[in-house]
Amino acid sequence: MTFRRLLPALALVVLACGGSGATVLLNGAGATFPNIIYQKWITDYNTANPGVELNYQSIGSGGGIQQFTDGTVDFGASDAPMSDEEVAKVDGNVLHIPMVLGAVVPTYNLPEVTETIRFTPEALAGIYLGEITRWNDVRLRSANPGVTLPDREIVVAHRSDGSGTTYIFTQYLSTVSPDWQAKVGTGKAVNWPVGIGGRGNEGVSATVQQTPGAIGYVELGYAMINKMPVGAVRNMDGNFVTPDLSTVADAAAGAAAALGPDTDFRISLINAPGERTYPIASFTWLLVHRDYGDAEARAKALVEFIWWSLTQGQASAEALGYAPLPRSVMPLIEAHLKQVTAGGGAVWAGPKAD
Amino acid sequence: MRGTTGAGRGDVAFRLILTGLAALVPLIFLGLVTQLAWSAWPSIRAFGFRFLVSGTWDPVAGEFGAGPMIFGTLYSSLIALVLAVPLAVGVAIFLTEFAPQWIRRPVGTLVELLAAIPSVVYGLWGVFVLIPLLRAYVVPPLQAVLGWTPLFSGTFFGNSMLAAGIILAIMILPYISSVSREVLAAVPSSQREAALALGATRWEAVWSAVLPYARPGLVGAVVLGLGRALGETMAVVMVIGNRHELSASLVEPGYTMAAVIANEFNEAAGLQRAALFEIGLVLFAVTLAVNAFARLLVWRVARDSAVGSTAL
Numbered sequence A: 001m002t003f004r005r006l007l008p009a010l011a012l013v014v015l016a017c018g019g020s021g022a023t024v025l026l027n028g029a030g031a032t033f034p035n036i037i038y039q040k041w042i043t044d045y046n047t048a049n050p051g052v053e054l055n056y057q058s059i060g061s062g063g064g065i066q067q068f069t070d071g072t073v074d075f076g077a078s079d080a081p082m083s084d085e086e087v088a089k090v091d092g093n094v095l096h097i098p099m100v101l102g103a104v105v106p107t108y109n110l111p112e113v114t115e116t117i118r119f120t121p122e123a124l125a126g127i128y129l130g131e132i133t134r135w136n137d138v139r140l141r142s143a144n145p146g147v148t149l150p151d152r153e154i155v156v157a158h159r160s161d162g163s164g165t166t167y168i169f170t171q172y173l174s175t176v177s178p179d180w181q182a183k184v185g186t187g188k189a190v191n192w193p194v195g196i197g198g199r200g201n202e203g204v205s206a207t208v209q210q211t212p213g214a215i216g217y218v219e220l221g222y223a224m225i226n227k228m229p230v231g232a233v234r235n236m237d238g239n240f241v242t243p244d245l246s247t248v249a250d251a252a253a254g255a256a257a258a259l260g261p262d263t264d265f266r267i268s269l270i271n272a273p274g275e276r277t278y279p280i281a282s283f284t285w286l287l288v289h290r291d292y293g294d295a296e297a298r299a300k301a302l303v304e305f306i307w308w309s310l311t312q313g314q315a316s317a318e319a320l321g322y323a324p325l326p327r328s329v330m331p332l333i334e335a336h337l338k339q340v341t342a343g344g345g346a347v348w349a350g351p352k353a354d
Numbered sequence B: 001m002r003g004t005t006g007a008g009r010g011d012v013a014f015r016l017i018l019t020g021l022a023a024l025v026p027l028i029f030l031g032l033v034t035q036l037a038w039s040a041w042p043s044i045r046a047f048g049f050r051f052l053v054s055g056t057w058d059p060v061a062g063e064f065g066a067g068p069m070i071f072g073t074l075y076s077s078l079i080a081l082v083l084a085v086p087l088a089v090g091v092a093i094f095l096t097e098f099a100p101q102w103i104r105r106p107v108g109t110l111v112e113l114l115a116a117i118p119s120v121v122y123g124l125w126g127v128f129v130l131i132p133l134l135r136a137y138v139v140p141p142l143q144a145v146l147g148w149t150p151l152f153s154g155t156f157f158g159n160s161m162l163a164a165g166i167i168l169a170i171m172i173l174p175y176i177s178s179v180s181r182e183v184l185a186a187v188p189s190s191q192r193e194a195a196l197a198l199g200a201t202r203w204e205a206v207w208s209a210v211l212p213y214a215r216p217g218l219v220g221a222v223v224l225g226l227g228r229a230l231g232e233t234m235a236v237v238m239v240i241g242n243r244h245e246l247s248a249s250l251v252e253p254g255y256t257m258a259a260v261i262a263n264e265f266n267e268a269a270g271l272q273r274a275a276l277f278e279i280g281l282v283l284f285a286v287t288l289a290v291n292a293f294a295r296l297l298v299w300r301v302a303r304d305s306a307v308g309s310t311a312l
Helices: A004-020 A035-048 A060-068 A084-089 A121-129 A163-178 A176-182 A200-212 A220-225 A245-256 A296-310 A314-317 A328-335 B004-047 B065-100 B100-117 B119-146 B161-186 B190-195 B202-231 B233-238 B257-264 B272-302
Strands: A024-030 A052-057 A074-076 A095-108 A155-159 A195-199 A213-219 A232-234 A281-288
Touching: A024 A060, A024 A296, A035 A052, A035 A245, A035 A296, A052 A296, A052 B257, A060 A074, A060 A084, A060 A281, A095 A163, A095 A200, A095 A220, A095 A245, A095 A296, A095 A328, A121 A155, A121 A163, A121 A176, A121 A232, A155 A163, A155 A200, A163 A176, A163 A213, A163 A281, A176 B100, A195 A200, A200 A213, A200 A220, A200 B119, A200 B233, A213 A220, A245 A281, A245 A328, A281 A296, A296 A328, B004 B272, B065 B100, B065 B161, B065 B202, B065 B233, B065 B257, B065 B272, B100 B161, B119 B161, B119 B233, B161 B202, B161 B233, B190 B202, B202 B272, B257 B272
Parallel strands: A024 A052, A024 A074, A155 A195, A155 A213
Antiparallel strands: A074 A281, A095 A213, A095 A281
């Protein structure tokens, strides 16, 4: 009886919610790496625009591409761009929108050494190929003059789970080492020649922290937040660069300078040119449809959210350990977002003059 | 109640519901196997029997073999049994036969509490407590004495088959010990009294009168623990080293079937996904085979004695 009496009241509540202006609900899924900043943007954006609700699930880049392709989400997210084959599966109905920058950094555990260790590309590839097995190998010593490297066995740690981090790192090793390219290749999970696997950034970092002589690779943001020792890596200009938000942003700026207006942003930031660029960096992308059929309101809300994240939202990126995009790519992204159509016309005319 | 006819109809309905529920279980089982086999089909077709023996796992080249994982699953569970069974049965015998009354309850509860700890917590404990202990105090002396045997050869980095086996042993300990305790407690006291009356010491009474009587139940307890060890995922992922390599050495890293599924499923697509489904299918088959074998064992043992076999 009480329930029956409650029903009209419930109906009123539902009506009231629906009546306060149509709420747009957008669903997205994908990469775990940018999850923290996406959730922050979503919360902040919803506070400013209560009419738009977003729901992002960090199920992994592969799952994000899958769900985006199946059409079960409004937008996807990935740390690796969709392959030509994957783009063909959605009939080219996809735009890659870079959101923030990620970088992969070498971290190590050498109790004897207080200086930052410098890695040449050859040394990193040699270590992960299992050809360099001791810390006092001449290929490490020659890059670190003045540092006394101990006669310790190198314990290699890598990710055991499939991840965008591994994709970026192996893409780098494939770029700098023909040997790696031939024997192992690039992938979210690969057939590691040596080493022990840890699950997630936390698994790799636990292995490194617990094992004297260990080396591993983690996301820059994770290393920063946990204050882990990170190595400097030699870039294309021959400088050893310590990874931080500015040297990673330089990588995007260096690569962006070469982008034409017809780019689809599916570019690699590996070994980007520039004196101060950190060489193991990458965009992380939102995957957006070029055409949303008749879902005009949703498409418009999504594009506005993306533009807000890339402008006002970028301020919160640095605090959370993500490198913001360089200003130079913004006009290109703006042109990209203007291409999104629904209901037969563009859904967004560009940023409001405010 | 409206009378006997209503109650009769109620009985029919009740029976139908129960029959339906009972039929649901084999249906779920069949559905599970079919779905697994269906999803694994591309991998089964591509690799055939080679999948079970090959040691290559190369997602880039699209070449998959589960040999090291099948081996690792069985090997880590075996290590766990070797370590846990004497301890668990020992605890159970102590608690039912020798311990003073006031100690039985608290110790028994403590042992059972081990089962309430989430496996990720065991994993954390393994990474931050067990592995450093092994590295500092256990493995170096073991390797100094036994380093020449295949069991302890190789370099010890911490994450290893040994660490996984020890963690699993601790995790299955409460299952084996609490079932063993129930089984031993169910042995009629006439068994003990008869042995004691014949002049046996307490130890002899346990060894010759109680344990043989309880044997089928004890085997059942071990099988329960084994089933748990075969499927354990998270704690193993964290300490085993996740390396696709077949090695008999306890100190080297390895991999298990459950671990590779947990690790790679998220980002897997195409053939890799199918290969992971096939691993799921193999794990399922291995678990079934182990259970079937154990049941046979229990039946054979149970022919001699009667108690406890119904517990399975």
